[in-house]
Amino acid sequence: MELFLPLEKQELIIACQRISFVFTSVLNVLSLYCILTKTAANQSGVRAYLLFIQILIVLTSVHNDVLFCSIPAFPAIAGFCLGWLCMIGLPPHSLEGVFIFLMALTCVAIMSCTLYRHQSIIPDTNPLRVSKSPYNISWIAGCGPFYIHRRTTGLLFAIYMSKTYLFIFTAVVLLLFWHMLFVLKNATNQSPSSVNIVRQSLIVLFIQIEVPLIMMMTPGCLLMTSIACECIPCKVTLPAYAALVLHPLSHNIILLTATPGYRRFIFRTL
Known part of the structure; x- marks a missing residue:
């Protein structure tokens, strides 16, 4: 079955990406400024998560709208790209993988922020409360290079x-x-x-x-x-x-x- 994306639709997708990138860039700058300077003092713990999520959003926007600029051919698992990195010869499969990775990392960051807020609200007696490790393992510091995860x-x-x-x-x-x-x-x-x-x-x-x-x-x-x-x-x-x-x-x-x-x-x- 033949699948063809008309030139008009291709140009429309590219135009939408460029317009979206302009507005998104302005909002990204505003969001970063607000997170860094206007976040309430009692939300300092959440601010780090919000900042990390916002940085991922910026990277995703730059990658997808400028560096990758993918034109999909759904429902086929295919497409082509017109971004800067595509034009200099980088493989589209790798650029697509970067985009998927950034989206997945954003989801993980959002879940981590939610879990952090959840743990900061529920009482210590709640069965879903994550307790600190009860083990004293300070002795491993004298055995050589060591690692301890919180x-x-x-x-x-x-x-x-x-x-x-x-x-x-x-x-x-x-x-x-x-x-x-x-x-x-x-x-x-x-x-x-x-x-x-x-x-x-x-x-x-x-x-x-x-x-x-x-x-x-x-x-x-x-x-x-x-x-x-x-x-x-x-x-x-x-x-x-x-x-x-x-x-x-x-x-x-x-x-x-x-x-x-x-x-x-x-x-x-x-």
């Missing part, structure tokens, strides 16, 4: 989002493998021997990548849960961390032993 709502939010992503990602991979095996099981246009060969290759691929993924995800989720709830003892988390550190070793062992061609090569070499 237990903040933003950090906990990132942990919960990471766990959710890992579960969804793993579930999607499992469903895709299940669907491939299901399609092969009901295939009628291939011989049984061909289906069996493809099925065996899928099983090998599953062992090559999905088993290491589960071996990485399980201790990773356990460690993130430990940080979030502080309810898993160190004698459990340390082995989980060891399993995570040893993941590259286990991944290579599984890859080399599960693949018949690799396994035969190693045995012949030995």
